[in-house]
Amino acid sequence: MTRAVQAAAHAAAHHLARWHRLSVYVVGALLLVTGLVWLAMHYLASANELPHPLEAWVLRLHGLAAFAGLFMLGVVAAAHLPHGWRLSRRRRWAHQRRSGLALCALAAALVLSGYLLYYFAPEAVRPSLGWVHAGVGVAMALAVALHRRGFGHSDE
Numbered sequence: 001m002t003r004a005v006q007a008a009a010h011a012a013a014h015h016l017a018r019w020h021r022l023s024v025y026v027v028g029a030l031l032l033v034t035g036l037v038w039l040a041m042h043y044l045a046s047a048n049e050l051p052h053p054l055e056a057w058v059l060r061l062h063g064l065a066a067f068a069g070l071f072m073l074g075v076v077a078a079a080h081l082p083h084g085w086r087l088s089r090r091r092r093w094a095h096q097r098r099s100g101l102a103l104c105a106l107a108a109a110l111v112l113s114g115y116l117l118y119y120f121a122p123e124a125v126r127p128s129l130g131w132v133h134a135g136v137g138v139a140m141a142l143a144v145a146l147h148r149r150g151f152g153h154s155d156e
Contacts (some may be wrong), residue, residue, distance in 0.1 A: 007101075011103060013061060016076070016079065019080070020072075020076070024072050024076065024144075027065055028140075030061075030065040031062065031065045032068055032137060032138070032141050034059075036134075037058050038055065038062060042055060047139075063118070066082060070111070075146040081100065081104075085097065085100075096147065099143065100147060101148055102143055103144065107140065110133065110136050110137060110140060113132055113133040116129060144156055
């Protein structure tokens with residue numbers, strides 16, 4: 001087998017299985033959409049100081065999707081990260097290590113901020129922490145898209 005064929009086979013083996021990839025995208029989209037819908041309901045639709053009637057249900061769906069997101073984070077950590085770490089030692093894949101590390105950091109920030117919002121945030125801190133959580137969530141969606149596309153990839 002030629003070196004180019006071996007490299008292509010190695011890179012192809014690194015891609016997530018189709019069900020993994022689709023699950024990550026569906027769960028991620030559900031988290032993003034329910035988070036943005038909740039923000040709109042809470043800050044735009046509730047101008048009369050009363051919560052929107054569906055606000056609690058959207059937040060419950062967001063929480064359910066967060067459990068699925070944690071599961072998928074574990075799947076990606078087991079199936080994708082170790083192989084990607086080894087593959088990214090090569091110069092042409094080094095950018096993937098950087099974007100993968102950024103995704104891991106963003107995921108950790110989302111999990112921590114979501115946990116704090118649900119269990120520990122005092123009322124005085126809750127709005128600011130919520131906006132941080134929302135901003136990190138949007139950044140995570142963008143980072144997934146950039147990582148998936150191999151942003152900055154060169155064929156050296």
